[in-house]
Amino acid sequence: MDIVFIENCTVLAKHGYYKEEHAKEQRFVVSIYAYTDTAKAGEADDLKQTLNYEHLRMYIYEILSKSPHDLIESLAEEIARRVLVEHDVHKVEVEIKKPDVWKDSSPGVRITRNAS
Numbered sequence: 001m002d003i004v005f006i007e008n009c010t011v012l013a014k015h016g017y018y019k020e021e022h023a024k025e026q027r028f029v030v031s032i033y034a035y036t037d038t039a040k041a042g043e044a045d046d047l048k049q050t051l052n053y054e055h056l057r058m059y060i061y062e063i064l065s066k067s068p069h070d071l072i073e074s075l076a077e078e079i080a081r082r083v084l085v086e087h088d089v090h091k092v093e094v095e096i097k098k099p100d101v102w103k104d105s106s107p108g109v110r111i112t113r114n115a116s
Helices: 019-023 039-044 053-064 072-086
Strands: 002-013 026-036 091-097 108-114
Touching: 002 053, 026 053, 026 072, 053 072, 072 091, 072 108
Parallel strands: none
Antiparallel strands: 002 026, 026 091, 091 108
């Protein structure tokens, strides 16, 4: 199984459980790992035969720029659903961190979802 991914895409957005998080932008660091078969693309050297990681980046920006979510878990679910619905992938992992919450650590979530 191969992985097409984007790591550490940093976006300013307004999400969080506390209402002040809906008013003030903070950094979100997002990584997506899409498990797929890249053999045909590798043999043909053809972008059309693989998952273009530019799409992964676009999903991050589109979803995080929408109206606020209270939980990063729901953001991760929406991103995972989008990847699974729009691409031929077996599994997707989405990780979202909030690096500015504390100075000594970065809280976050990582989810794994399989294709139906």
